Amino acid sequence: MDAPFWNKPVETLSRADLAAHQLAHLRSTIVQALKTPFYRERLPKTGIGDPGAIASPGDLRRIPFTTKDDLRRAYPNGLLAVDPEAVVRIHTSSGTTGTPTVIHHTAADIDCWADLAIRSIVATGVTRRDVFQNMMTYGLFTGGLGLHYAAERFGMMVIPAGSGNTKRQIKLMKDFGTTVVHSVPSYLLHFNTVLEQEGVRRADLRLSKAFLGAEPHSENTRRKIEELLHIDGYNSYGLSEMNGPGVAFECVHKTGMHVWEDAYLVEVIDPETLEPVIDGEEGELVFTTLRRQATPLLRYRTRDLARFIPEPCACGRTHRRLDRIKGRTDDMLIINGVNVYPSQIETILMRTAGIGANYLIVLEKQDSLDKVIVKTEVTAERFAGEFHALEELKCSLRSQIKTEILINPAIELHEPGTLPVSEGKAKRVVDQRPEF
Numbered sequence: 001m002d003a004p005f006w007n008k009p010v011e012t013l014s015r016a017d018l019a020a021h022q023l024a025h026l027r028s029t030i031v032q033a034l035k036t037p038f039y040r041e042r043l044p045k046t047g048i049g050d051p052g053a054i055a056s057p058g059d060l061r062r063i064p065f066t067t068k069d070d071l072r073r074a075y076p077n078g079l080l081a082v083d084p085e086a087v088v089r090i091h092t093s094s095g096t097t098g099t100p101t102v103i104h105h106t107a108a109d110i111d112c113w114a115d116l117a118i119r120s121i122v123a124t125g126v127t128r129r130d131v132f133q134n135m136m137t138y139g140l141f142t143g144g145l146g147l148h149y150a151a152e153r154f155g156m157m158v159i160p161a162g163s164g165n166t167k168r169q170i171k172l173m174k175d176f177g178t179t180v181v182h183s184v185p186s187y188l189l190h191f192n193t194v195l196e197q198e199g200v201r202r203a204d205l206r207l208s209k210a211f212l213g214a215e216p217h218s219e220n221t222r223r224k225i226e227e228l229l230h231i232d233g234y235n236s237y238g239l240s241e242m243n244g245p246g247v248a249f250e251c252v253h254k255t256g257m258h259v260w261e262d263a264y265l266v267e268v269i270d271p272e273t274l275e276p277v278i279d280g281e282e283g284e285l286v287f288t289t290l291r292r293q294a295t296p297l298l299r300y301r302t303r304d305l306a307r308f309i310p311e312p313c314a315c316g317r318t319h320r321r322l323d324r325i326k327g328r329t330d331d332m333l334i335i336n337g338v339n340v341y342p343s344q345i346e347t348i349l350m351r352t353a354g355i356g357a358n359y360l361i362v363l364e365k366q367d368s369l370d371k372v373i374v375k376t377e378v379t380a381e382r383f384a385g386e387f388h389a390l391e392e393l394k395c396s397l398r399s400q401i402k403t404e405i406l407i408n409p410a411i412e413l414h415e416p417g418t419l420p421v422s423e424g425k426a427k428r429v430v431d432q433r434p435e436f
């Protein structure tokens with residue numbers, strides 16, 4: 001399998017050269033950070049008053065963490081390191097709850113982001129002949145513009161479709177010969193249901209690849225998307241605090257996402273003790289920007305859980321691979337005292353034949369005990385089939401989920417297309433338990 005490169009010298013830097021690069025850029029990032037009101041107040045207190053305080057990579061751990069709450073408190077300009085006139089764009093968090101967060105970008109920041117994102121998409125084997133339909137939300141959310149710029153600068157034809165409006169998506173796809181899409185995985189599953197309802201034949205489409213990002217999903221979900229749509233799905237990881245899409249991306253081998261370590265210094269920590277985990281173990285990802293001018297961030301706690309894959313990749317890139325994002329520390333549910341991630345239930349649903357595109361986990365309190373109700377759509381074929389086959393499916397799901405999460409769930413099977421669909425990130429958990 002040939003592995004294409006966008007910037008081969010950088011993508012294949014030796015680990016020693018990468019480490020030297022990281023140390024030099026960590027120091028320049030400290031210089032930059034000290035220009036912001038937030039870090040100018042915080043860093044000297046911890047002995048990081050100048051870049052000379054960082055003599056070796058181990059000194060990184062002397063720098064305090066930065067959290068989402070810090071970003072909220074610094075809103076709007078507390079983390080700005082450049083003259084406001086040098087800023088060419090901002091992105092903010094959705095801010096559905098409380099104060100939003102903002103990341104400012106200079107022209108050089110946008111160039112750097114585009115470069116990282118082009119590296120990412122080129123690693124999947126796309127060429128300038130590809131037609132790219134971006135099914136992510138445009139606007140303040142980085143998912144839309146991030147890969148849009150990369151694909152356009154690289155030279156692909158870009159269709160800025162945005163999210164939702166599935167029938168129009170299908171028309172664009174047919175009329176302009178879309179070969180690559182960028183989408184949240186849950187939307188692609190829904191998209192396939194509509195394709196079937198509309199009677200679109202696979203031969204009417206030229207689709208061959210999907211970039212899957214913006215929500216944690218299981219390997220079984222990826223496989224399901226690949227099988228249903230007859231395409232290759234590549235996992236993408238990005239967060240607005242670290243620009244957006246293009247932080248880490250899978251290459252043609254589809255075995256974990258190369259994180260661009262010349263631009264980001266990544267640590268994996270135990271979220272309880274805050275100590276680094278052993279290489280290859282799972283923990284919370286902590287990122288430091290190494291090349292950003294306008295909004296430098298030091299040791300930013302992402303709340304995302306993942307692990308590094310220690311072995312080198314067959315493609316020759318030296319930048320390490322992150323395994324899929326398992327979930328967020330915030331997503332963890334405590335059900336009757338047991339820690340459960342929604343992804344554990346999703347994994348079971350997506351590997352089970354006859355299960356449809358959409359599901360919902362509902363938590364209720366019954367006689368002081370937590371009750372889990374898993375509502376899932378089944379395929380049209382299965383729904384129209386025999387009653388006892390549906391009962392068997394229910395039993396099988398109940399026992400598989402019980403084995404995985406140690407809680408006996410109630411299973412509800414629904415007709416395809418009847419559970420609510422969201423156009424952005426899917427809402428998978430409804431917690432109706434009373435708060436204490």
Ligand SMILES: [Zn+2]
Pocket residue numbers: 251252253258313314315316317
């Ligand atoms: Zn690779």
